[in-house]
Amino acid sequence: MEKIIVKASRTYQVSIGRGLFSQLCALTPCHPGIAVIVSDEVVAPWYMEMVSAALKAGGYHVKNFIVPQGERAKSFIWYEKLLSFLADAHITRSDVIFALGGGVVGDLSGFVASSYLRGIPYIQLPTTLLAAVDSSVGGKTAINLPEGKNLVGAFYQPYAVIMDTNSLQTLDADIFADGCAEIIKYGLLADESLFKLLSQHVLTKNREDTALLETVIARCVAIKRDIVAQDERDTGIRNLLNLGHTFGHAIEKCSGFSIRHGHAVAAGMAMVTRVAVRHGICDNQVLEKLKSVLQEYGLPVSSEFSPDSLLSALRSDKKINGNVLRLILPQHIGSCRIEEIPLDKLDQYLIG
Numbered sequence: 519m520e521k522i523i524v525k526a527s528r529t530y531q532v533s534i535g536r537g538l539f540s541q542l543c544a545l546t547p548c549h550p551g552i553a554v555i556v557s558d559e560v561v562a563p564w565y566m567e568m569v570s571a572a573l574k575a576g577g578y579h580v581k582n583f584i585v586p587q588g589e590r591a592k593s594f595i596w597y598e599k600l601l602s603f604l605a606d607a608h609i610t611r612s613d614v615i616f617a618l619g620g621g622v623v624g625d626l627s628g629f630v631a632s633s634y635l636r637g638i639p640y641i642q643l644p645t646t647l648l649a650a651v652d653s654s655v656g657g658k659t660a661i662n663l664p665e666g667k668n669l670v671g672a673f674y675q676p677y678a679v680i681m682d683t684n685s686l687q688t689l690d691a692d693i694f695a696d697g698c699a700e701i702i703k704y705g706l707l708a709d710e711s712l713f714k715l716l717s718q719h720v721l722t723k724n725r726e727d728t729a730l731l732e733t734v735i736a737r738c739v740a741i742k743r744d745i746v747a748q749d750e751r752d753t754g755i756r757n758l759l760n761l762g763h764t765f766g767h768a769i770e771k772c773s774g775f776s777i778r779h780g781h782a783v784a785a786g787m788a789m790v791t792r793v794a795v796r797h798g799i800c801d802n803q804v805l806e807k808l809k810s811v812l813q814e815y816g817l818p819v820s821s822e823f824s825p826d827s828l829l830s831a832l833r834s835d836k837k838i839n840g841n842v843l844r845l846i847l848p849q850h851i852g853s854c855r856i857e858e859i860p861l862d863k864l865d866q867y868l869i870g
C-alpha cells in the first residue's frame with residue numbers, strides 16, 4: 519500500500535492499494551457514528567455492499583444515498599436532495615459522508631459536506647482513475663449551473679482518501695483511457711521518469727497490474743500534493759495542473775461535449791506542445807514523444823476543429839484576455855511554464 523500525507527488547511531492521508539475497501543475502518547480517522555455512503559447507480563451495484571459491510575464491521579451505522587450516473591448529479595436538485603436526506607436522518611457533525619465513485623460523486627458529496635451544518639467530515643473513495651489522481655485530492659468541490667460547469671462550490675478538504683485499486687478493473691475502457699490522459703499530463707508537467715514509465719508500461723494494456731497502477735497513482739498524487747501545499751486556493755501555481763485543459767475545454771465545447779474530457783485533454787496537450795515548439799521554447803522531440811505515448815494509449819493527438827472555432831469557444835468562455843491567451847507550455851518532459859501568447863501568433867502556430 520502507498521500512503522501520502524497531504525498538508526493543506528486540513529492534513530490527511532491518501533491510501534492507495536489493493537483491497538482497501540475491506541480495510542476502511544483501519545484507514546478512517548473518524549470515530550464510528552452514522553456513515554452516509556453516497557454513490558451512483560453504476561458504482562453502487564459493484565461496491566456499495568463491500569464498503570457498507572466494512573463500515574458496519576467497524577461499528578458504523580450505515581445509510582446509502584444513490585445518485586444518477588454522470589454530470590446531471592452535480593446539480594442543485596441532487597445537492598438539495600442529499601442535504602434533505604442528511605437532515606431527515608439527523609446527521610450531525612460527528613457523522614461522516616463516504617463518497618464512493620468518480621469525480622461526479624466526489625464533487626457533489628464534498629460540496630454537500632462543506633455546507634451541511636457548516637461542514638461535516640467526508641472521506642473520498644475514488645473509483646475512477648481520474649478521481650484517484652485528480653479530483654479526490656486537493657479539496658475542490660462543486661456542482662454545475664445551466665450556465666457552466668463547477669460554477670458553485672467550495673474549497674473543502676476531505677478527512678481521508680482511500681483508493682482501492684481493485685475497483686479500477688470494472689471501468690469501461692474509454693473511461694480508463696480518460697484517466698490515463700490525466701496521468702500522462704502529470705508526467706509531462708513534472709516527472710520525466712513517470713513519463714518514461716508510462717511509455718514503457720502502457721497502462722491500458724496492463725490494467726490488471728494493480729502494483730503498477732498503485733505506483734503510478736501514488737506518483738501523480740504526490741505531484742498534486744506538492745502543488746496544493748503551495749497554492750491550495752488556486753491563485754497561482756495550481757494553475758499548472760490545467761496543462762492541456764485550455765484547448766481541451768474548447769474541444770469539448772466545439773464537439774457539443776460528445777468528445778470525452780480526457781480525450782479532449784490529450785489532444786489539448788499535443789496542441790499546446792506544438793505551440794511551445796513553434797514559439798521556440800521546446801524541442802520538436804518532446805512533441806514527437808508525447809504524440810507517440812498518447813497514440814499508444816489510443817488517445818487523440820489533434821482535433822478536427824479549426825483554430826477559428828477553438829479560439830471563438832475560448833472567447834465565449836472568457837479565457838482570452840485582450841489580445842493574448844495564457845497557456846501552460848511544456849519546455850522539456852517534466853517541466854512546464856506559464857506564458858502569454860499573442861492571438862495573431864497563436865493563429866499561425868495552430869494552422870498547418
Ligand SMILES: NC(=O)c1ccc[n+]([C@@H]2O[C@H](COP(=O)([O-])OP(=O)(O)OC[C@H]3O[C@@H](n4cnc5c(N)ncnc54)[C@H](O)[C@@H]3O)[C@@H](O)[C@H]2O)c1
Nearest residue numbers: 560561587588620621622645646648649653658685688689
Ligand atoms: N474536484 C476536482 O479537483 C476535479 C478535478 C477534475 C475533475 N473533476 C470533476 O470530475 C468529474 C469527472 O469525474 P470522472 O471522470 O470520474 O467521471 P464520473 O464520476 O462521471 O465517472 C465516469 C463514469 O464511470 C462510472 N464509474 C465510476 N467508477 C466506476 C468503476 N469503478 N467501475 C465501473 N464504472 C465506474 C460512473 O458511474 C460514470 O458513469 C467532472 O464533473 C469534473 O468536473 C473535479
